[in-house]
Amino acid sequence: MNEIRNLINITDLSTEEIEHLVTVADDIMAHPEAYQDMCAHKKLATLFFEPSTRTRLSFTAAMMDLGGNVLGFADANSSSATKGESVADTVTMAGCYADIIAMRHPKEGAPVVAARRTTVPIINAGDGGHFHPTQTLTDLLTIHRKKSRFSHLTIGLCGDLMFGRTVHSLIEAMSRYEDVHFILISPPELRLPDYMKEMMDQKGVLWEECEKLEDAIPKLDILYMTRVQKERFFNEADYIRLKDSYILTRKKLGPAKADMIIMHPLPRVNEIQVEVDDDPRACYFYQALCGKYIRMALILYLLGLK
Amino acid sequence: MNIDGINNGIVLDHISAGKGMRIYELMKLDRLDCMVAIIQNASSTKFGKKDIIKVDGTGFKLDLDMLGYIDQHITVDTIENGRLVKKQHVDLPEELTNVIRCHNPRCITSVEQGIDQKFRLSNRQKKTYRCVYCDTEYREKED
């Protein structure tokens, strides 16, 4: 029996493994019927200590499309966690019933605790503001399907780069490929943390900072938008001065490359105007679709079925 | 000032002056019923001043990783039957268990019962450690 594999952080997966998952996801998209019974009689436990309907539905749909079953809870109120049961105990119990666990928890590092205790694979479906590797896998599949490569890309990351965990994970994942160049578009208050910049420097990844989306947009192959929350600003005046710089409109897309792709982890508020949705470069709903397929590939991989 | 030599136990020498008490607490030496001596501000040819801890007895946990984390200058002398049988130097450990606590209020260690506080060395030059659970870098403050 091989060692149990978990997915806590995106970097737990090698680039070869990511390549494999993307290939399998592509194949599932092309031949879904070939996969519809692959997880027959297998059970996925979705342990959501904090609600996230979007992520839980994506996991549920993924397991169902593989012919498997799903059990679990959708928030801590409906679980024993409110009675003070520890993560370790809840997960150990779930491991007695399920073949694989997807867990979401408001506390950072909770899946590490879980992985040390169970005998079934653990998938981190989000641990507070820390990691959300299946979101990153979703982003990677989207990039690969639209660009057919992970190297030689100029990626603009726009919005809240300080607290945006999806941005940090995507940078970590993409920094492993050749000739990837990041343009970090954010207000000074919400710049990428220094340790992320140090990580990129160590890997020899090119990056630059820029305050206005307009200045960066013509250079980009990928524009990754995130939400800028008003509460993150130190004062109202700065917010008013800067907020429009981080809203994508049809007009701002004017000088962008014809094959640039626009991504967003969703849900959005107003940082991408609805008028942009019809633009062929808008990929954020396609991303949501990719989320199910890459989770199917991941479940198969961690269960040792594919 | 005169401290008797010890028969069976250890001497922690070359502790940076002022760190002796912290080590005494971390090693839980107050729980021992053998003779324990802490010498503060002893004169040292190398460092000017140093602390020394002498324990004449066994029954304590000698955690070299913890000692290495607190102070890389420490030497550990093991005494058996009144004779020095081993001299060990300590170094910054790769991993630290239950020596420092994660200060991140969003970390799972702030709520989960019965788990070890674990840190891994993230930068040897800067002597920084990160929590293995939440990756937050540890910063010294009043524990």
Ligand SMILES: [Zn+2]
């Ligand atoms: Zn922590």
